Amino acid sequence: MIRLDNVSMQYGEHYAVRNLSLDIASGDFCVLVGTSGCGKSTTLKMINRLAEHSKGRILINNQEIASFEINTLRRRIGYAIQSIGLFPHWNVAKNIAVVPRLLKWEPQRIQNRVNELLELFALDPAIFAEKMPHELSGGQAQRVGVARALAADPDILLMDEPFGALDPITRESLQEEMLRIQSQIKKTIVFVTHDIEEALKLATRIVVMDAGQIVQYDTPENILHRPANPFVENIIGSQDRGLKAASCKQVREIMRPDPPRIQGVAPPCQGAGRLWAVDGANAPVRLLQATVDGDASYRWREIDVTPDMGLQAEDSVKLAISKMLWRKVGALPVLSPDGALLAEVRMADLVGGCA
Numbered sequence: 001m002i003r004l005d006n007v008s009m010q011y012g013e014h015y016a017v018r019n020l021s022l023d024i025a026s027g028d029f030c031v032l033v034g035t036s037g038c039g040k041s042t043t044l045k046m047i048n049r050l051a052e053h054s055k056g057r058i059l060i061n062n063q064e065i066a067s068f069e070i071n072t073l074r075r076r077i078g079y080a081i082q083s084i085g086l087f088p089h090w091n092v093a094k095n096i097a098v099v100p101r102l103l104k105w106e107p108q109r110i111q112n113r114v115n116e117l118l119e120l121f122a123l124d125p126a127i128f129a130e131k132m133p134h135e136l137s138g139g140q141a142q143r144v145g146v147a148r149a150l151a152a153d154p155d156i157l158l159m160d161e162p163f164g165a166l167d168p169i170t171r172e173s174l175q176e177e178m179l180r181i182q183s184q185i186k187k188t189i190v191f192v193t194h195d196i197e198e199a200l201k202l203a204t205r206i207v208v209m210d211a212g213q214i215v216q217y218d219t220p221e222n223i224l225h226r227p228a229n230p231f232v233e234n235i236i237g238s239q240d241r242g243l244k245a246a247s248c249k250q251v252r253e254i255m256r257p258d259p260p261r262i263q264g265v266a267p268p269c270q271g272a273g274r275l276w277a278v279d280g281a282n283a284p285v286r287l288l289q290a291t292v293d294g295d296a297s298y299r300w301r302e303i304d305v306t307p308d309m310g311l312q313a314e315d316s317v318k319l320a321i322s323k324m325l326w327r328k329v330g331a332l333p334v335l336s337p338d339g340a341l342l343a344e345v346r347m348a349d350l351v352g353g354c355a
């Protein structure tokens with residue numbers, strides 16, 4: 001657990017952070033948001049002592065950080081930033097291995113860890129381990145930066161606007177990857193962003209800051225539905241709360257497992273309903289939707305299932321809505337990693353059964 005107890009930090013006369021108290025539970029994904037200059041990065045940097053607090057106490061697992069030897073502290077805390085800072089003349093494997101090498105791990109253990117991390121971040125070790133930083137895309141470089149921060153398996157990961165410089169599509173896919181990875185590694189993550197939507201999507205708890213202080217510390221749900229004051233309301237924005245709510249919900253929360261399916265030819269259509277036609281490997285091939293003809297008879301409307309229609313359980317509900325609108329369908333398949341039909345998401349469930 002990380003505890004900031006009545007902490008202040010000054011640059012000369014100016015308070016960057018003032019009397020701030022915050023408890024971050026182990027395994028939480030805590031995201032700091034707020035106006036520019038409100039003290040988010042300073043709060044983050046105080047945890048690994050890149051910024052030294054001038055008042056109060058900061059504790060990790062009940063031990064004051066001032067009592068740690070500074071390099072020991074920093075090696076126990078992963079740190080990933082927007083500008084990445086990969087060493088340009090070292091290949092990816094060597095970049096990831098920086099801290100394990102400092103900790104004098106055996107070469108074989110280092111290599112195993114590098115490969116494990118590359119696989120975790122969906123970067124094939126056979127392709128990426130030897131690449132140089134200039135041969136990577138922005139998204140790949142950012143993944144390597146986060147992998148490096150995790151190399152020595154720290155309990156805590158600090159991330160300062162790590163996806164800030166990426167284009168929106170890469171950014172969204174890295175956010176999803178981060179959620180998938182966090183569900184496996186369960187670190188305590190403290191993450192700074194300007195983007196409230198990113199915060200709502202990633203966080204288990206959000207800290208809204210203004211002028212060096214906390215305005216609200218709450219779950220994404222409460223920040224969105226019960227903003228503490230007009231400042232928080234303003235950060236959320238008033239026009240597209242529905243979509244923001246959808247971006248902080250995962251498909252797994254609304255999907256219906258084991259939807260009706262058939263293999264082969266559809267039976268005669270006798271009423272309203274929906275069926276997934278699957279192949280021998282249980283992958284959805286067509287969506288069969290019962291429709292009423294002019295003469296009041298029912299028939300199946302068939303829609304080919306294309307790869308872009310598939311959802312993963314950890315995708316956002318916002319992505320599901322977007323895909324349904326784009327493909328003009330009332331349901332989408334949720335797939336296992338090997339492409340089998342696991343569940344479905346229905347438009348009717350998104351709008352409270354009125355669609």
Ligand SMILES: Nc1ncnc2c1ncn2[C@@H]1O[C@H](COP(=O)(O)OP(=O)(O)OP(=O)(O)O)[C@@H](O)[C@H]1O
Binds near residue numbers: 015016043194
């Ligand atoms: N090295 C420094 N010297 C002097 N003042 C600083 C320094 N670093 C930050 N500050 C000031 O401290 C305050 C908090 O800065 P901080 O970087 O923590 O804000 P932030 O919320 O992360 O901002 P942004 O979102 O714009 O990155 C700001 O007023 C900033 O100008």
